[in-house]
Amino acid sequence: MxxxxxxxxxxxxxxxxxxxxxxxxxxxxxxxxxxxxxxxxxxxxxxxxxxxxxxxxxxxxxxxxxxxxxxxxxxxxxxxxxxxxxxxxxxxxxxxxxxxxxxxxxxxMAMIFQDPLSAMHPYFTIGHQITEAYLVHNSGADKKTARKRAVELLDRVGIPQPDRRVDDYPHQFSGGMRQRAMIAMALVNNxxxxxxxxxxxxxxxxxxxxxxxxxxxxxxxxxxxxxxxxxxxxxxxxxxxxxxxxxxxxxxxxxxxxxxxxxxxxxxxxxxxxxxxxxxxxxxxxxxxxxxxxxxxxxxxxxxxxxxxxxxxxxxxxxxxxxxxxxxxxxxxxxxxxxxxxxxxxxxxxxxxxxxxxxxxxxxxxx
Amino acid sequence: MFAYIVRRLFAVIVMLLVVILVTFGIFFAIPKFTGSDPALMYVGKQADPAAIEGIRQKLGLGKPILEQFWNFVTGLFTGRDYVSTGDSVHCPAPCFGYSFRHESPIWPELTSRLPVTLSLAGGACVLWVTGGVLTGVVSALKRGTVWDRTAMTVALSGVSLPIYFTALLSLAVFKYKLGWVGGEYTSFADDPGSWFGGLILPWVTLAFLYAAMYARLTRATMLEVLGEDYIRTARAKGLAEPVVIGKHAMRSTMTPILTVLGMDLGALVGGAILTETAFSLPGLGQAAVAAINERDLPMILGVTLITASAVVFANLVVDLLYAVIDPRVRLS
Amino acid sequence: MTIPAQQANDGPEALLTVEGLVKHFPITKGLLRRQVGAVQAVDGLTFDVRNGETLGVVGESGCGKSTMGRLITRLLEPTGGRVTFQGKDISHLGVAGMRPLRRDIQMIFQDPYSSLNPRHTVGTIVGAPFKLQGITPEGGVKKDVQRLLELVGLSPEHYNRYPHEFSGGQRQRIGIARALALNPKLVVADEPVSALDVSIQAQVVNLLDDLQDELGLTYVIIAHDLSVIRHVSDRIAVMYLGKLVELTDRTSLYTKPMHPYTKALLSAVPVPDPKRRTKRERILLKGDVPSPISPPSGCRFHTRCWKATEVCTTQEPPLVALEPGHQVACHHPENAPGGAGQAAVAG
CATH class of the missing domain: 3.40.50.300 (P-loop containing nucleotide triphosphate hydrolases)
Structure with a gap:
């Protein structure tokens, strides 16, 4: 062939x-x-x-x-x-x-984008943006589970103190951290x-x-x-x-x-x-x-x-x-x-x- | 956040002082330098010299300009007495001035007219924000279609048509020809039904003008926001389109709309002069027109002061709302 | 490009000398614009640029390399220190004082899209330096501009076209032609190829190379791309948070870097060689570059350095030559001759 x-x-x-x-x-x-x-x-x-x-x-x-x-x-x-x-x-x-x-x-199928600063909504917390991706595909899940999942993933991608940083806004993260958070967001539903x-x-x-x-x-x-x-x-x-x-x-x-x-x-x-x-x-x-x-x-x-x-x-x-x-x-x-x-x-x-x-x-x- | 509010409040106080200073300057300091006599304007041309002298004394026009300003400012907070030989009038706090033409303090007159203006501005605002923003969003989503072109053409005419034209046209059609609406202004407390009936035409007329501007602004902003990377991210997450538009895109679109809204509302509190005149609404705008015609300077000064303060306060509200919407403002 | 023999500093052939160069951008706050701090963009640089060489300046974002470029071309005025060009102190010259020197020092910018005025023709853009200096070249401006266009690989017929008609690579050539109009001695290029596609990058790199040979130019090339820097430079300065951490010739820098930061930086670059992926040992630095508003005490790199000790947090290491022509600012340098790690402290 x-x-x-x-x-x-x-x-x-x-x-x-x-x-x-x-x-x-x-x-x-x-x-x-x-x-x-x-x-x-x-x-x-x-x-x-x-x-x-x-x-x-x-x-x-x-x-x-x-x-x-x-x-x-x-x-x-x-x-x-x-x-x-x-x-x-x-x-x-x-x-x-x-x-x-x-x-x-x-x-x-999930996607990671080039510029994590412009690819995240400036008005919502990192945690909100991750849980949103989780909740839209897990209609049974409550917010608490979603938040736990977000913290767990932030921890996995190497964000220090994830339980605290989850409530930060994108502009409070450094460039590398933002890309990590973006990856966490993409991976939230495996x-x-x-x-x-x-x-x-x-x-x-x-x-x-x-x-x-x-x-x-x-x-x-x-x-x-x-x-x-x-x-x-x-x-x-x-x-x-x-x-x-x-x-x-x-x-x-x-x-x-x-x-x-x-x-x-x-x-x-x-x-x-x-x-x-x-x-x-x-x-x-x-x-x-x-x-x-x-x-x-x-x-x-x-x-x-x-x-x-x-x-x-x-x-x-x-x-x-x-x-x-x-x-x-x-x-x-x-x-x-x-x-x-x-x-x-x-x-x-x-x-x-x-x-x-x-x-x-x-x-x-x-x- | 707390520091931000304190800073904004401090700025408001400074701004208000500037407003008072400028207003005072226009009405008292500039005539002094140009050589015209404010007292003359206060009483009218035909007044006899004794009356003019009395006014001059009451207003303290002979005193240094700084002292005059001080009396004016303290009057706003504590009230003041206008005293001349053999005559004295009291103007209770807040003393925005005393109309010698009508022989009454300005403040009660202003407060009686304020609800009319607020009713007009508030109702129209609700109409134009919902109408304008909705039209703008739909136009943005249906860019280039018949709907978009029609809406934007109507919006363009709305922006370009003078309000006295639309006002008189709507009066002629809906009030005199069809007789659907009409009646005098009635306060809301007296009869909500006729309050609504009396205001619906002015509301629609005023809202038509503003809705047109807001539709164009919303459309442009929405189109810009829809091109943002974070909107693509929201879609890539699998969010449904209504959520993408209604939550992610709208949140960013609101920022410029709020800015303009704050300024517009502030300015309207000073009276939608043309609308109030056309519909014979006894609001601040109408009072301003009447005062200008009668050369009732203290009244003009009072309206100016209220308008300027309203703009300043509206901006404060907008600034605080910014902080609520945009964390970058709140946290920096 | 040839690598000049390693020479001691401050040789007689230095075209440009920089001593203790500092640039702080004040941060103001409140109604009264009170200064509450400063971005320490460039904080004490000392180096020289030798006649005919290419000095590469490399570092990550926020290291101050672009500010440095603007300081030595005097688009910015330094807060402290001295810039000497051909023996003349130009640190605080005004616009008029700099005008004659603008012929000798030119700059090429990163973005070929925003650095050319879209309303001017290529002829006007490239001919602008003549007009600004009030010079009429032999044979007229037009003829000379067309010669320049040919020199950078464009066609003389492009004289009457507008920038938007050109691709990114061609626009960068226009920018280069403009920089070369007055026969400069020193050309400072700030990220000259980073906005271009790989295949176009190579064209521009080769062009810069040829022009240097042909016109005997001296280059300072600022870039974040270590591969490009390795290819174009004779000597390389590595910057971190407003400081020079290492300065040496290209071979020593890439084969035996002494500063841990340089070593980490080199190991971090992805190598286009799939077989090496499993073999190589990579030094992963922790975290991001700290803010230049409040840089770390002592050695600015100590927060991310795996070799950092007590002394690094308190004492700033001076930039010293551990080998002839190889300057490093580190208390615990790598690849140092005869375990000279502590010698650096004494120096």
Whole structure:
């Protein structure tokens, strides 16, 4: 099988989270913004998927789409258009009743946001905001139980004196504490899918390390499926079992973390690795940047979205025309797919041998 | 929190003193420098020189300006006597002044008119806040739809139409043509039914103007709040949309509305001059108009003082409400 | 960029010298604006910037690195201490006194979106320094602006366009062109790439690199990203709560950091190498950075330091050279030559 297994609509899901051919388009005055344009991936419980991409790659919109938050609140305006399938634990969310999806939010799937200061309501106490998330999904529970649960979770995420701090307001917490409280809020109902959207981008380095540690520990403890969305390759390398690289609303490469870092098969992934200054080694060479700017999501190039910036676009592409979209293809050879990882995939017209050659001979030695 | 209240109260006292100082300055100090004679204005042009001299003595216009101010301020708290050779009138505390035109202290006149104005302002306020905020919220939620455009067009006309136009139009239609409502102002204590009947038209007219402004303000604020990250968080928790809007979004939307409401209410206590005149309501605004026509300076001064104080107090209430709503104000 | 040989401080080639630099922002309260405290943003910095080098300044939020940048470019006036540029004391020069020096000292800002006036064309923006200084370059302003645009990798045809027509990376290039208009000697860049995407970051980093080689510029680059700092800097200053805690060349800093804070900072950065995740030993600091309004006594880092002892809470460690060219302010330094931990106290 060399094409994407996810492209068989309607069939039973093959994983705990199975996203198939997800498309999310936003009509705007300037035209249709194709934020996500045919994205598929699978994720099992107990594993972490890192979605990497630059601004405008569609990584954040993907997470909102899974949560069903892409249209909620789009009052009156031209609503986002979504298509594809999202299977969570055997249920298809796209065709489900919106109210049913709402009841899954915060209970089976929860989310951590980038900036904990703006993501918490300034007028309610931390405790109130956590118990609210608990009470909405546990209609039988009373406030006392909910508060106990909030204190318990604040303690678990490492807030000192949780029984006192539970009554504080967000502005009384430091940045790192706030992100801990945000994580406590997301975990209050033991969700099976946790999505962290740039969870440490707004934090200082030393605090970021604490939070990454916390997320890793909690995942071990709760055994949930975790999606970490970030632009920082360091963060995915720390957390992710599998990596999905997004560009122009599509997946260009996906596979186990070590494969993507050590045997990347897409010129854009090479570009990301080459652009990144390294902290772990002395570099005397210049960085190898990707030329040009990210594509407009309104006029996405008809062929490969990366084509205009690709330094290898002139190489013979094995008989395909440039205007054709490259589909995700399994990278042949090497070890079979790791459990739940689904193997190593990349979407590039270049023949695989050619890409392997370029990586090992031209790119890797310079990094 | 306690320190905050004390600080705000202290600020109110300072503000009130400033208000008194400025009002006093306008009516007594400036005429002194410009050379016009306040006494002349107090009695009218046709008064004989003896009367003018009497007024001058009663008001102590010959005394230094600071002493005059002191007498004025103490009069507010203890009452004062206006004495001239062979004549004396007593003005009991709180002495806001003495109308020589009507030969009576100002304060009882003000207090008798205050309930009318408060009834008008209070009732209209309830109407415009509910109407304006609801319209604004619905418009924000249905942005770009026919409802939104219609509501905002009506709101725009409400803001632009002068009140004497809407007032006279509604009078013509509902009172004289249809005869649905009408009657004189009756105090609430006497007959709640006719109190309501007499005020409903002024309420609606006044509320229409303000509701329009509040609808636009609410819509803009609500749209801004709906784009906040914490609203997305509330949804991500699985809260139902009515809770997200009614609890999380409304709480933040109320802050700017409160600010404007405090100022508007304060100003209205001084009398909705046009509304009261158009509907012949015996409120403070009407009194102010009458006093201006009659050049009854002490009355004008009294109304000004009441209005300014009302604004100051309304702002105090708003500040305290802020502290209740926003913990960052309370705890800093 | 080459790493200059390690030299003793205050070498003759210092372009900019900073001694005991202090900046406190007063906090006032009440009606009378009584001063109740101060944000001790920068509290006693001493270092120099050598001709032709890149000095990297790194630290977490609230460490005062941006304030420092604004002080040495004299966008802010220091509360205390001295800034000397080419032998001239510029600490308290007024607007007029600074004007001729504005040619030599330029600044590049973090946000390429808000630092360019949206109503001005690129030509006006890049040409503004000429106008401000009343200079007409050879061949006219327009020609020189177009030369600058080409220098930073934009097209001369962009002269009549507006900032909003450009991407973030291109805007940062416009900002760089403006900074270079008057042939400055010193360029202070405050987080020049942190608002940019990874692939664009590399373009700008390379551009700064090339310009330095071509024009012989001296850089002070302020950033929170330790990877970027490692790549661009010759020497690096690490700041914590308004103080310099360590100052040395890049190799020593990253291979044998002496200050525990530097060590923790380096170990905290996520490394883009999944195999190392299990192997590496990470020093997790407790809590957040304390407030610069009431910094801890003694060594400001003692509240989060795992090596802190009694002396750290009472005595402030001075910044001393434990090795030639490697200055540290710590009572118990790591990687110190011959167990010189106590020597620092004496020094």
């Amino acid at each position: 060399t094409t994407d297994p996810a492209l068989h609509p309607g069939e039973a899901p093959t994983a705990f989270l199975d996203v198939r051919d997800l498309r999310i388009h936003f009509p705007t005055d300037d035209g249709l913004v194709k934020s996500v344009d045919g994205l598929s991936f699978q994720l099992e419980k107990g594993r972490t998927l890192g979605i990497v991409g630059e601004s405008g790659s569609g990584k954040s919109v993907t997470s909102l789409g899974i949560m069903g938050l892409h249209t909620v609140g789009q009052y009156g305006r031209g609503k986002a258009r979504i298509s594809g399938e999202i299977w969570l634990d055997g249920k298809e969310l796209m065709t489900a009743d919106p109210d049913e999806v709402r009841r899954l939010r915060g209970r089976e 969700p099976e899918l946790l999505i962290a959207d740039e969870p440490t981008t707004a934090l200082d380095v030393t605090v970021q390390a604490q939070i990454l540690d916390l997320i890793r520990d909690l995942q071990k403890e709760f055994g949930s499926a975790v999606i970490v969305i970030t632009h920082d390759l360091g963060v995915v390398a720390e957390l992710a079992d599998d990596i999905l690289v997004m560009y122009g609303g599509r997946c260009v490469e996906r596979g186990p973390a070590e494969k993507v870092f050590y045997e990347p098969q897409h010129p854009y992934t090479w570009g990301l690795l080459g652009s990144m200054p390294r902290i772990d080694r002395e570099q005397t060479e210049r960085l190898i940047p990707v030329k040009g700017s990210p594509p407009s999501l309104i006029n996405v190039p008809s062929g490969c979205a990366f084509n205009p910036r690709c330094p290898y676009a002139d190489l013979p592409a094995g008989g395909v025309t440039r205007t054709e979209r490259p589909e995700l293809r399994r990278v042949l050879g090497g070890s079979p797919a790791a459990a739940g990882g689904g193997g190593h995939w990349s979407a590039c017209h270049l023949p695989q041998e050619e890409r392997t050659r370029i990586w090992t001979e031209e790119i890797a030695p310079k990094l």
